[in-house]
Amino acid sequence: MQNNQQPASSLPEFPGFDWLTETDKPVHFDIKTREVNGQLRLLKRGDIHISEGSLSFGAGLATHAGVKHWNNLPVVEMNFVMQGNIVQRNSFMKEEVPFAQGYHNIMYNQGHWEQNRFYGAGVHCNFTVNIAKHRFMELMLPHSAALDGITDNILANKPFVKHQTAKKITPAMSCLIASLWQQQYIGPLRNLHFETKVLELLLLQWNQLNDTAPVYSVLKQPGDKDKIYAARELLLQMKDAPPTLQQLARLCYTNEYKLKNGFKELFNDTVFGYLNTVKLEEAKTLIQNTHKSIAEIAADCGYANPQHFSRAFKKKYGITPGVLRK
Structure with missing residues (x-):
């Protein structure tokens, strides 16, 4: 397997979310270097974490190579590029995948490395949902047939990415993403509401990504x-x-x-x-x-x-x- 070409010990591991506690409001961080400014916000609800990172690169920084890291977290990811252009490479993928604004995917890549590059100056913003593997299996195993057997891949620890680069984030998805940051319930219903919204977002993704109708493109010619x-x-x-x-x-x-x-x-x-x-x-x-x-x-x-x-x-x-x- 490709991920064996570079040992995990030679790469930094993604730190994960064990340190993050459940709070009523998102946790915010500022990111400041000579070339990059940005903000990161995170929120934890039970076995689900959401994060949004917004990075602003100077005009002189045409391409920024992110640090390659090792993914050892047992999570299923839902990724949404809200702004900018990101190019990602995973060890189980043959080619880099351009994550242009509006792109989204469902991914599982535990035990593999990934590298993100940010193409061009300006603001790059990515929203991610991480669902703990065990919770994803509890929720989705009864529906495995309808989900093309992705639960079988997860049980076998087989990486995958579900995407169609031509299919973009819809207004309904954007509204759900915005709602996840809002505190609408307190007490025991809070996590139930949050999980329900995440599942609705996942179903919107799945429905769109399984649509095989051809997408018309005006960008047909080389260049x-x-x-x-x-x-x-x-x-x-x-x-x-x-x-x-x-x-x-x-x-x-x-x-x-x-x-x-x-x-x-x-x-x-x-x-x-x-x-x-x-x-x-x-x-x-x-x-x-x-x-x-x-x-x-x-x-x-x-x-x-x-x-x-x-x-x-x-x-x-x-x-x-x-x-x-x-």
């Missing part, structure tokens, strides 16, 4: 995807004075139709919707890590009117900038 990635990089470089769609298409040697639809296909967002998200993520970082006023931050991120900025921020994150700062 089409590279042009859209180039458009994204130019958009980020020119975010303070962004070009029009026509100008951006011309700069990337494509047309507006392919630019608009290709951008939506790769990044699960419109061109300027993506740019707005980048600006709001930058604003979020400034609110949490500087003493600038909200008005100053709004201006820094291209909002002439602080009220417009606050409304856009609340629509995106569910809270106002002032509440976040508190």
